[in-house]
Amino acid sequence: MLFSILIYGSAHNSQSAHTAYRFADNVLNAGHQIHRVFFYGDSVHTASVLSAPPRDEQNIHQLWKELAHAHKLDLVVCIAAALKRGVMDEAEAKRHEKASFNSQAPYELSGLGQLSEAAIISDRLVTFGA
Amino acid sequence: MTTLHTINKPPSDSTLWHSCTTALLPGDALLIIEGGVYAATHTVIAEQLNNLDDITIHFLCADMEARGLHLSDNSKACVVDDQQFVSLACQHAKVVSWF
Amino acid sequence: MQQKKILLILSRAPYGDAHAKEALDVALTAAAFGLPVSLLLTQDAPSLLLSSQQPQQIQQKNLASICSALPMYDIENIYIEALAAQTQQVTLDQLVLPAEFVNETDVAVMIRNHDVVLRF
Incomplete structure (x- = not known):
């Protein structure tokens, strides 16, 4: 079965991104596929490479990054939600004349159309809310 | 065309x-996931859930254990565990999230 | 492949947080993708359609104006949960566009009859 996941809860002030992570891991372990993971709203902070939690605490940025590398996941971060919150990759930083950037592969900035496309393609679209 | 509903907020x-x-x-x-699992110890909601006909009620194990809760x-x-969460999502035609 | 019908359920009031605006953005994008989109306003969301909104002083976009453009995107199925509207004293003649009141049973049936349901 083909899944897509919409993460909408705050990256660091809700369980959303971590519950979604465990769900995704179990979807893959059960032999299903994941078409896309879409980060929207405050969940876009998951994509920031600058988040530096204490060593003995959950690192949600790293968890998703490793899962994405292991399974070639398509991690899409809503570009409008991200730019507004100061999450941007090198290309966007240049375009907006910012001195630095804080997002890179496997996180990819793209439009809301990627969510609509995921809704069309996938057998299940599961939201992990705020 | 049945639905799996999830809810993540306390009663x-x-x-x-x-x-x-x-x-x-x-x-x-x-x-019932995340903070929603406090429904297990909420007398009014717990009874309401018991009275729902032909609707199955599940609590996510990791969230129950994290909060030290048990079903009465x-x-x-x-x-249910995370694997069964995936199975439930497969068994129903769609998933609707209440948050 | 048969086209999937999308139901967007809005539950938050406008301006206090980004949920209503972000939900509208999803609605407009999905409609631009040619998906049939229905909108249902529940809980605190009915006030989103009030024509009296004037958010200039708080420097936010007028969400009522965005809502009034929904029919141009072929989003014409707009429903309001009647009890929620009643609680907030929102009546149909105060709204920027035509909408239909539905009760809780209707909501349950709407959820079942759509292929994808997103809540915000």
């Missing part, structure tokens, strides 16, 4: 719980 969010529970139809399943002896609900 103190009463409008959310009202909207969610009135949206359940026979054959649907409700999976008379609960008709069951505790």
Whole structure:
């Protein structure tokens, strides 16, 4: 079965991104596929490479990054939600004349159309809310 | 075309719980996750959930354990793990999230 | 492949947080993708359609104006949960566009009859 996941809860002030992570891991372990993971709203902070939690605490940025590398996941971060919150990759930083950037592969900035496309393609679209 | 509903807020969010529970139809399943699992120890909601006909109620194990909660002896609900969450999502035609 | 019908359920009031605006953005994008989109306003969301909104002083976009453009995107199925509207004293003649009141049973049936349901 083909899944897509919409993460909408705050990256660091809700369980959303971590519950979604465990769900995704179990979807893959059960032999299903994941078409896309879409980060929207405050969940876009998951994509920031600058988040530096204490060593003995959950690192949600790293968890998703490793899962994405292991399974070639398509991690899409809503570009409008991200730019507004100061999450941007090198290309966007240049375009907006910012001195630095804080997002890179496997996180990819793209439009809301990627969510609509995921809704069309996938057998299940599961939201992990705020 | 049945639905798996998930809810992640405690029963103190009463409008959310009202909207969610009135949206359940026979054959649907409700999976209670994250802070929602306090429903297990909320006398009013726990009884309301017991009285739903033909709707299965599930609590996510990791969230129950994290908060030190257990189902009461008379609960008709069951505790499921993350794998069973995936199975429930497959068994129903769609997943609707209440948050 | 048969076209999927999308139901967007809005539950938050406008301006206090980004949920209503972000939900509208999803609605407009999905409609631009040619998906049939229905909108249902529940809980605190009915006030989103009030024509009296004037958010200039708080420097936010007028969400009522965005809502009034929904029919141009072929989003014409707009429903309001009647009890929620009643609680907030929102009546149909105060709204920027035509909408239909539905009760809780209707909501349950709407959820069942759509292929994808997103809540915000």
